[in-house]
Amino acid sequence: MGSLHNQKPEIKTGFPGSIIKPLDPEEFRRQGHLVIDFLADYYNNVDKYPVRSQVEPGYLKKRLPESAPYDAEPIEEILRDVQNDIVPGITHWQSPNYFAYFPSSGSIAGFLGEMLSTGFNVVGFNWMSSPAATELESIVMDWLGKMLELPSEFLFSGGGGGVLQGTTCEAILCTVVAARDRVLRRIGRENINKLVVYGSDQTHSALQKAAQIAGINPGNFRAVETSRSSEFGLTAEAFRAQIESDLKLGLVPLFLCATIGTTSSTAVDPLAPLCAVAKEFNVWVHVDAAYAGSACILPEYRHYLDGVENADSFSFNAHKWFLTTLDCCCLWVKDPSALVKALSTYPEYLRNKASDAKSVIDYKDWQITLSRRFRSMKLWLVLRSYGVANLRKFLRSHVKMAKNFEGLIAMDKRFEVVVPRNFATVCFRISPIEIGGNRQIVSKEEAANNLNAKLLETINESGKIYMTHAVIGGVYVMRFAVGASLTENRHVILAWKVVQEHANALLNSSS
Amino acid sequence: MGSLHNQKPEIKTGFPGSIIKPLDPEEFRRQGHLVIDFLADYYNNVDKYPVRSQVEPGYLKKRLPESAPYDAEPIEEILRDVQNDIVPGITHWQSPNYFAYFPSSGSIAGFLGEMLSTGFNVVGFNWMSSPAATELESIVMDWLGKMLELPSEFLFSGGGGGVLQGTTCEAILCTVVAARDRVLRRIGRENINKLVVYGSDQTHSALQKAAQIAGINPGNFRAVETSRSSEFGLTAEAFRAQIESDLKLGLVPLFLCATIGTTSSTAVDPLAPLCAVAKEFNVWVHVDAAYAGSACILPEYRHYLDGVENADSFSFNAHKWFLTTLDCCCLWVKDPSALVKALSTYPEYLRNKASDAKSVIDYKDWQITLSRRFRSMKLWLVLRSYGVANLRKFLRSHVKMAKNFEGLIAMDKRFEVVVPRNFATVCFRISPIEIGGNRQIVSKEEAANNLNAKLLETINESGKIYMTHAVIGGVYVMRFAVGASLTENRHVILAWKVVQEHANALLNSSS
Structure with missing residues (x-):
């Protein structure tokens, strides 16, 4: 009997024997269900990952081989690698703690529409x-x-x-x-x-x-x-x-x-x-x-x-x-x-x-x-699965959360909303202040810009939430864009706590 | 007690109660599995549909409402409509009897890669x-x-x-x-x-x-x-x-x-x-x-x-x-x-x-x-799921099928391959001939072009296979492009029978 060590695991690739069947319906069903479960689990856990990926440039090259494999590899192994090698390099746009750029709002209906469109592949x-x-x-x-x-x-x-x-x-x-x-x-x-x-x-x-x-x-x-x-x-x-x-x-x-x-x-x-x-x-x-x-x-x-x-x-x-x-x-x-x-x-x-x-x-x-x-498939599914009523509810819920965030800012006199909020994105910053350690080499506004940039970077480095910045009329602002599909009001409240904690640390260290 | 007639069916939209959860993981899992099964069944049956859609322009407008629904609709109902209203309007690029244009080759790995990329939605x-x-x-x-x-x-x-x-x-x-x-x-x-x-x-x-x-x-x-x-x-x-x-x-x-x-x-x-x-x-x-x-x-x-x-x-x-x-x-x-x-x-x-x-x-x-x-995800999955060896096998299997088709053409003296086959696409036609009913108002070549165009249209109208045409150096050719992922040699043999049967009917009627 040969040693287990030399036995290759049985590989299920949809190519039973020597016949090449890359679209075998039953193998499609089996592997498709695996990936649905993989993604459902991902959504269940996505709030636990650092929102902004924390990898260094070039991280993946160190983990992957130099060439494509000669032989087929089983989907189970590939999904393990997705989890271990890819997920750490993902910035989690679907995280409820994602407030950067503008949202990339996923949904069940949108996903299913994409599946149907990819499946028909016309x-x-x-x-x-x-x-x-x-x-x-x-x-x-x-x-x-x-x-x-x-x-x-x-x-x-x-x-x-x-x-x-x-x-x-x-x-x-x-x-x-x-x-x-x-x-x-x-x-x-x-x-x-x-x-x-x-x-x-x-x-x-x-x-x-x-x-x-x-x-x-x-x-x-x-x-x-x-x-x-x-x-x-x-x-x-x-x-x-x-x-x-x-x-x-x-x-x-x-x-x-x-x-x-x-x-x-x-x-x-x-x-x-x-x-x-x-x-x-x-x-x-x-x-x-x-x-x-x-x-x-x-x-x-x-x-x-x-x-x-x-x-x-x-x-x-x-x-x-x-x-x-x-x-x-x-x-x-x-x-x-x-x-x-x-x-x-x-x-x-x-x-x-x-x-x-x-x-x-x-x-x-x-x-x-x-x-x-066939992009209209997903738009059709979104419109039908949710209907006008729920789509409005969805949008209004984000506007309301952004308003709540504004309300939280208003209660902390160190901060200000820089431009009026029109939709569900809030542009805010620590207001320009006299900072103890500041020798006035730079202007008050410039100091505020630097301070806010530093604050944003420490927040994003923490991985707890992710926001991005803009410069409007010379003013550096943090942008808090509500819109990720999983975001609820509790995430907004937590996000504000994260901002305050990092501001406390930063302002204390520089005073 | 109210009449059943007035009771609305319970709608599962991923929005339980008044909370809007378009990305609820467990609802995602449930609906995702439904669509995987829907598509697996589609692949099981795709050879039974007319390959080129047989609907008339404007067919869908007659079937769909004029406006988006106000209320949510359940996925089960939407999938029923996909089957009843959309599938008849699809030209089935994934059919094993699809030989038109160039292939749009789907695969399990490609599909899964698209799912992952859509799921992460970065x-x-x-x-x-x-x-x-x-x-x-x-x-x-x-x-x-x-x-x-x-x-x-x-x-x-x-x-x-x-x-x-x-x-x-x-x-x-x-x-x-x-x-x-x-x-x-x-x-x-x-x-x-x-x-x-x-x-x-x-x-x-x-x-x-x-x-x-x-x-x-x-x-x-x-x-x-x-x-x-x-x-x-x-x-x-x-x-x-x-x-x-x-x-x-x-x-x-x-x-x-x-x-x-x-x-x-x-x-x-x-x-x-x-x-x-x-x-x-x-x-x-x-x-x-x-x-x-x-x-x-x-x-x-x-x-x-x-x-x-x-x-x-x-x-x-x-x-x-x-x-x-x-x-x-x-x-x-x-x-x-x-x-x-x-x-x-x-x-x-x-x-x-x-x-x-x-x-x-x-x-x-x-x-x-x-x-x-995140397109590289699907390419990575294809390379790993099949490996270089199987990808080569897959491509060679199509070249071999195209060669077989050429061999079948060669055995029927009425037909000719118009230009040398380089890959898995065969350009062929009924050779120019004296047709009984042809009064030589048009040249032999022009008559052949018309005849082949007519043949192709009757073949495609039958829905049994789908090919498209080209005109090369003034010659109208039918293009037989092997490459759909589900195509096997038996489909090529059947396709040739379809071509012959329609040629028989056409040549008999015009003689």
């Missing part, structure tokens, strides 16, 4: 390649448009239409390219270097990157200055002044990205006056509500979208605060033909009767890529 | 946001690069590196933009309209679209003609002639996309001579092996990549024929800094110690979007 570039993928997308985009009370011109039922992109970066790039070509068809390609793209100094970097990819002259990107007086929203006056100065230079105003809920401080650009100026100068307005768009299904928040009727396109990320899991950016346009003219290709190998007859939507012409996943 | 834009997502990606891209025997300059270990994009369209767009900016930094932005992008008339439409998005003058896109004499590969001579003619016009050659395995006929562009010409004129060469790249892990196919050592970038789609499920495009570049210079943004709210120290990779600067899914 490549829905055109209608024909899987009619349900196209039609479900058009239907749920109209559903969602109605929930947001978007003007009918943005819905299919009103001559516009919606499409699911991966991220806002793609939505902006597609609309910049559509706007670019609409203008260049009129003024000639040779004028591409005259086109100007506008945002504010608070606009997401996605705009600058999209303009850059689309070949807009980097010298013609305008990040118009905002200030505290307008709560860091872009004013119509500043926008107009910038346009007029560009026109004097012989440039051609092209595109404005207005934001509902900026990344740094959830500031809101005033749509109505901005769109009025844009209309005057024939500028395409895209409304980026990546984070805050979700909240606009609440009647009490809908007013932020007033004026959108004069915009050309609107997008928000359902993967941020609308439970669909990454990635799912909802984009509506009033004039789909502008997208199609800029992005359409129709090679022979994709020709088919339905497309020839123009009786269907081929979403490949509304986006950057040809291949596309 | 947004891995930079290293800090989830170190494991970045590090695993770099590691598996080096693993895979070694499996393909890519020159070390493409690997991290050799100064280059790999990144996972969604699709080849993105890979090409990113490299076009990197190449564009590298040249414009030298010759000035004002010359953007002089840049020329090259492919052949067989190159995927992704190239034209990428050039278009990147702001390349549409008049400067060259689809260089190929012919039967070079088996529809782009010759170095034709490429050189086109460059020389462009230089005479004062234009600036920028970018060549060479293809290993074209979409229409899996033709191969000869890399070595093309790269030699490109080098002479300082042209960026991207190698698009979207479909056939997978096969190059087979020693007997690796020679197709000979010459890649002089290219600048290389990509293939692991979601096509490498079991990862959509989407997963593997891109390697020799000079990551060219990507980073063109695509990097670094706003304050993303600043962190690791990025500041430049001690890590921030993949956001290697791609179009900021947010990115």
